[in-house]
Amino acid sequence: MENNISMAVIKRLPKYHRYLRELLDKDVKRISSKELSEIIGFTASQIRQDLNNFGGFGQQGYGYNVEDLYKEIGKILGLTRNYKTVIIGAGNLGQALANYASFNRYGFELVGIFDKNPKIVGIEINGIEVTDIDHMKQFMSDNDIDIAYICTSRTGAQEVADILVEANIKAIWNFAPVDLKVEEDIRVENVHLIDDLLTLSYFLKGKNE
Amino acid sequence: MENNISMAVIKRLPKYHRYLRELLDKDVKRISSKELSEIIGFTASQIRQDLNNFGGFGQQGYGYNVEDLYKEIGKILGLTRNYKTVIIGAGNLGQALANYASFNRYGFELVGIFDKNPKIVGIEINGIEVTDIDHMKQFMSDNDIDIAYICTSRTGAQEVADILVEANIKAIWNFAPVDLKVEEDIRVENVHLIDDLLTLSYFLKGKNE
DNA sequence: TAGATTGTTAATCGATTAACAATC
DNA sequence: TAGATTGTTAATCGATTAACAATC
Numbered sequence: 001m002e003n004n005i006s007m008a009v010i011k012r013l014p015k016y017h018r019y020l021r022e023l024l025d026k027d028v029k030r031i032s033s034k035e036l037s038e039i040i041g042f043t044a045s046q047i048r049q050d051l052n053n054f055g056g057f058g059q060q061g062y063g064y065n066v067e068d069l070y071k072e073i074g075k076i077l078g079l080t081r082n083y084k085t086v087i088i089g090a091g092n093l094g095q096a097l098a099n100y101a102s103f104n105r106y107g108f109e110l111v112g113i114f115d116k117n118p119k120i121v122g123i124e125i126n127g128i129e130v131t132d133i134d135h136m137k138q139f140m141s142d143n144d145i146d147i148a149y150i151c152t153s154r155t156g157a158q159e160v161a162d163i164l165v166e167a168n169i170k171a172i173w174n175f176a177p178v179d180l181k182v183e184e185d186i187r188v189e190n191v192h193l194i195d196d197l198l199t200l201s202y203f204l205k206g207k208n209e
Numbered sequence: 210m211e212n213n214i215s216m217a218v219i220k221r222l223p224k225y226h227r228y229l230r231e232l233l234d235k236d237v238k239r240i241s242s243k244e245l246s247e248i249i250g251f252t253a254s255q256i257r258q259d260l261n262n263f264g265g266f267g268q269q270g271y272g273y274n275v276e277d278l279y280k281e282i283g284k285i286l287g288l289t290r291n292y293k294t295v296i297i298g299a300g301n302l303g304q305a306l307a308n309y310a311s312f313n314r315y316g317f318e319l320v321g322i323f324d325k326n327p328k329i330v331g332i333e334i335n336g337i338e339v340t341d342i343d344h345m346k347q348f349m350s351d352n353d354i355d356i357a358y359i360c361t362s363r364t365g366a367q368e369v370a371d372i373l374v375e376a377n378i379k380a381i382w383n384f385a386p387v388d389l390k391v392e393e394d395i396r397v398e399n400v401h402l403i404d405d406l407l408t409l410s411y412f413l414k415g416k417n418e
Numbered sequence: 419t420a421g422a423t424t425g426t427t428a429a430t431c432g433a434t435t436a437a438c439a440a441t442c
Numbered sequence: 443t444a445g446a447t448t449g450t451t452a453a454t455c456g457a458t459t460a461a462c463a464a465t466c
Contacts, residue, residue, distance in 0.1 A: 008457065010411055014404035018386065032423060041388075044423095045459050052425060060424040061466045077407045078414025092305035099301045100402070102386075108406055146413055147406070170416055171409045177227065177311075179250075187412045189405045193309070195223035196398045197317055197356070198286045200380045202219055203396045204355055205287025207379055217433065241447060253447095254435050261449060269448040270442040423466085430459070437452075442445105 009050050013077055015040065016050070020070035032063035079107055084144060086112035088160050089151035090120050090130045093175055097149055098125045108147065112139055116156075133160075140167030147171045154178050218259050222286055224249065225259070229279035241272035288316055293353060295321040297369050298360035299329050299339045302384055306358055307334045317356070321348055325365075342369075349376030358382045359389075 019040045023031060033044040040047070051057050051069075054076050058064045074080070085108050087094045097103075098113055115121055116133040123130050131139065140163075148164050150157050150172060157176035164172060171187040174180055177194055228249045232240060242253040249256070260266055260278075263285050267273045283289070294312075296303045299322050306312075307322055324330055325342040332339050340348065349372075357373050359366050359381060366385035373381065373391075380396040383389055386403055 006457070010408060011404075013411065014401065014407040015388075017407065018404075034423080043459065045461090046457090048424065049426085049458080056425065058424050059466060060464070061422045063423065076411065078410035078412075079407070081414070083410055083413065092308040096301035096305040097402075102403060103406060106403060106406065107410070146416075147409055170413055173405060173409065179224075187409055189409055191400065191402070191405065192223070193306075193400070194311060194315060195220075195227075196382060196400065197312060197315065198223040198226065198288070199219060200356055200382065200396055200398055201287035201292055201316070202222065202285065203287075204292065204379055205290070207355075215433070243447080252435065254437090255433090257448065257450085258434080265449065267448050268442060269440070270446045272447065421466105423464105425464080426462090428459105428461075430457105432457080433455085435452105435454070438450090440447105440449080442447085 005053050009053055012042065012050060013073060016047075017070065017073045017077060020066055020073065023066045024070055028066050030063050031066055031069075033058070035063070082107045082109050083146040084109055084111050085147045085149060086110070086114065086136075086140070086145050087149045087151055088114045088133065088136065088164075089153075089156070090115040090117075090123075090125065091151060094149070094151035095125055097151065098128065111143060111145070112136075114139075136160075137163050137167050140164065140169065145169060147173060149173045149175065150180075151175050214262050218262055221251065221259060222282060225256075226279065226282045226286060229275055229282065232275045233279055237275050239272050240275055240278075242267070244272070291316045291318050292355040293318055293320050294356045294358060295319070295323065295345075295349070295354050296358045296360055297323045297342065297345065297373075298362070298365070299324040299326075299332075299334065300360060303358070303360035304334055306360065307337065320352060320354070321345075323348075345369075346372050346376050349373065349378065354378060356380045356382055358384065360384045363387050 019036070033047040036047055037044040057069050057072055087098055087110065090113050094113065098110060110126070110128060113125055113128050113130045114133045114136045115130050121130050121132045148169050150160055152160055154176050157174065157178050158180060161172060161180045161182055165182050165186060169186060172180065172182065174188055174190045177192050180188055182188060228245070242256040245256055246253040266278050266281055294317050296307055296319065303322065307319060319335070319337060322334055322337050322339045323342045323345045324339050330339050330341045357378050359369055361369055363385050366383065366387050367389060370381060370389045370391055374395060378395060381389065381391065383397055383399045386401055389397055391397060
């Protein structure tokens with residue numbers, strides 16, 4: 001079970017999790033794939049297919065128990081434990097991410113922030129002191145870090161990634177507008193903000209300039 | 210031409226644009242789909258299919274002229290004109306986006322920032338004064354705004370979206386962890402940061418807890 | 419039991435890859 | 443001209459949707 005799940009399915013899981021959380025908050029006890037379909041926007045068929053990749057969580061004639069399903073999807077997503085994270089690059093975006101409290105709520109615990117700018121090194125963000133990037137590798141070796149958020153400039157990102165790989169990072173969340181070259185077993189999620197804007201302008205370009 | 214292009218293709222266009230820019234900066238004059246394939250990671254066949262949705266930009270026996278292709282893709286993406294943007298919610302993330310200089314370089318011009326917090330209203334971010342959100346609707350009517358970046362909390366996002374829709378916004382870039390309900394002809398791009406983290410934890414969950 | 423809804427197989431749809439004739 | 447590489451059609455692959463028997 002849970003081998004060779006397609007990326008399309010995996011990318012839908014957080015959305016299921018979010019909508020089930022909302023149902024739970026509204027005290028909804030049970031939901032059918034048809035009802036869920038209407039609020040989440042996937043077809044009922046797709047919902048049943050998706051869930052059955054991981055097990056038979058429903059019951060014929062009844063549907064799904066909201067609380068059980070919420071917990072199951074939480075487990076599938078790995079929300080049963082904490083993940084240690086660091087931020088590299090404490091510019092505007094790095095600082096914003098450092099202050100995001102909700103990541104903590106999901107078990108993503110920020111334990112380090114690094115920057116190379118002497119004006120930023122030493123300041124405290126959300127209770128964590130910004131450390132000089134020269135100490136990053138040592139820090140990564142001393143602590144078992146799961147995820148690194150790369151918030152550096154485009155030009156610095158690959159160099160940072162190389163150091164992280166050497167220090168056995170498990171996953172990278174990359175906000176720099178560049179595709180990082182890393183070993184295959186390291187998961188990388190990219191947030192290419194400018195790409196999103198270009199997608200919007202693609203659709204807007206015709207409209208009354 | 211350029212009707213019914215699939216979303217899969219559109220989402221690859223910014224990446225073509227980025228890699229062609231890099232080639233241009235390296236003074237590469239021509240490139241074949243095979244060579245481009247090796248650096249960008251799509252198959253040569255896919256590259257030719259993608260480009261041919263918009264026209265025959267290549268030449269048999271030669272390949273593609275890098276500068277021409279870069280310009281063509283820029284046109285397709287709508288980078289031939291400026292877009293007026295506003296930010297709603299001047300918290301950490303809103304402020305970070307306001308300071309992103311590179312958006313400007315692509316023609317996305319920030320002209321307004323709104324917030325409801327009296328402690329934030331009045332301060333200046335990147336040369337723009339934060340305005341009370343009560344004045345947003347009027348501002349939107351007075352100015353022809355293309356894109357609104359929603360950086361509010363989850364709970365405030367839909368209300369903001371409703372006002373934007375009334376004020377004839379054309380596109381929304383939504384950073385709140387919620388799916389907005391808006392008219393069909395308004396383009397929405399979502400950046401659900403927590404979803405990305407959950408995707409990473411999905412893959413990490415097995416690894417040495 | 420009858421009705422509802424799942425789990426799962428089969429059919430369809432769409433996207434990617436392969437192949438090759440056209441042509442620079 | 444010969445070689446290279448596109449543009450485009452056909453084949454394959456994968457994901458979504460439909461259908462329905464199983465079963466609560």
